[in-house]
Amino acid sequence: MQCSRCAEPAVIDQPYASLHLCEAHFRDSVRERVRRDWHRQAPRMRAGVVAVALSGGKDSAVALSLTQAYFRRRPSVRLVALSVDEGIAGYRPATLVRAQELARSLGVEHRVISASSTLGTTTDEAAANLKGEIPCSFCGVWRRQMLNRGATELGADLLVLGFNLDDLAQTVLMNLARADIGRLTRMAPHPTRQPGLVPRIAPLSSIPEREVFLYARLAGLPFDHGECPHAGAAARNVYREVLWRLEEEFPGTRHSLLRTREAVTRAILASAPPGAPGRCVDCGEPAGGERCRACEYRRQMDKPLMEEAG
Ligand code: SF4
Ligand SMILES: [Zn+2]
Numbered sequence: 001m002q003c004s005r006c007a008e009p010a011v012i013d014q015p016y017a018s019l020h021l022c023e024a025h026f027r028d029s030v031r032e033r034v035r036r037d038w039h040r041q042a043p044r045m046r047a048g049v050v051a052v053a054l055s056g057g058k059d060s061a062v063a064l065s066l067t068q069a070y071f072r073r074r075p076s077v078r079l080v081a082l083s084v085d086e087g088i089a090g091y092r093p094a095t096l097v098r099a100q101e102l103a104r105s106l107g108v109e110h111r112v113i114s115a116s117s118t119l120g121t122t123t124d125e126a127a128a129n130l131k132g133e134i135p136c137s138f139c140g141v142w143r144r145q146m147l148n149r150g151a152t153e154l155g156a157d158l159l160v161l162g163f164n165l166d167d168l169a170q171t172v173l174m175n176l177a178r179a180d181i182g183r184l185t186r187m188a189p190h191p192t193r194q195p196g197l198v199p200r201i202a203p204l205s206s207i208p209e210r211e212v213f214l215y216a217r218l219a220g221l222p223f224d225h226g227e228c229p230h231a232g233a234a235a236r237n238v239y240r241e242v243l244w245r246l247e248e249e250f251p252g253t254r255h256s257l258l259r260t261r262e263a264v265t266r267a268i269l270a271s272a273p274p275g276a277p278g279r280c281v282d283c284g285e286p287a288g289g290e291r292c293r294a295c296e297y298r299r300q301m302d303k304p305l306m307e308e309a310g
């Protein structure tokens with residue numbers, strides 16, 4: 001198959017755009033879509049601190065590399081990569097090595113936040129103790145809190161997340177299926193700043209997962225291919241499969257889901273702007289109720305609050 005824009009052979013097809021692209025045009029198209037998303041999601045970012053969540057996987061590797069390229073000519077923006085070590089044996093150590101390798105090769109400052117020293121527990125330990133819970137539930141909540149705290153300590157203006165189009169479309173579908181409109185409206189990117197929460201943006205939101213993977217490979221970025229041993233139980237796996245099938249039959253479904261989320265969020269925020277979140281009585285982080293969900297999970301494990309978490 002030939003590239004839709006030149007005579008070179010295509011390396012990827014984009015059924016949702018009716019295009020086939022060669023390597024050069026594909027890489028240009030990824031960079032251009034990410035650049036447009038930066039403009040759309042954070043139009044006024046000229047100076048300050050940008051924290052980038054870096055897991056060591058392909059998505060955050062591409063997010064960090066393109067964020068670094070985007071700000072290359074703006075020394076007034078300080079970039080810091082933040083990794084979370086949830087304590088998952090056989091998985092996280094290898095991804096952290098890749099994360100460090102990438103940050104070093106790009107010349108980006110890198111910090112690692114460890115669950116065992118900030119939360120007093122790890123995902124492995126919780127998975128062994130909280131038998132009725134799906135590990136991704138508490139692990140995701142804890143990671144979000146650790147990233148927010150790490151970004152807050154840096155004085156970050158933004159926290160960049162590597163969510164790709166598939167991730168976000170799956171989340172929209174899950175929230176719609178569960179009638180969880182609150183969570184739907186709280187998804188990144190965040191148009192406004194909430195007290196205690198560093199606004200999160202997702203510059204890969206228009207790039208499908210397989211294109212992120214191809215871009216990372218073609219750009220020679222170091223990333224880890226491993227899969228978390230706790231991932232098998234996640235409900236997201238079902239939504240991933242449903243969405244693949246929908247996208248195959250109806251190209252463009254993922255983009256439509258993101259537009260649905262934007263329209264619903266706009267309408268809800270226009271009629272009822274969110275109030276400032278309360279504070280958790282245990283740790284002081286933003287919370288919907290008396291306690292944040294991170295502390296609720298920690299209490300289920302009977303874990304005392306670590307000093308630095310207060
Ligand atoms: S797959 Fe689930 S348990 Fe594993 S790191 Fe991700 S959120 Fe945590
Ligand atoms: Zn071409």
Ligand SMILES: [Zn+2]
Nearest residue numbers: 280283292295
């Ligand atoms: Zn708390």
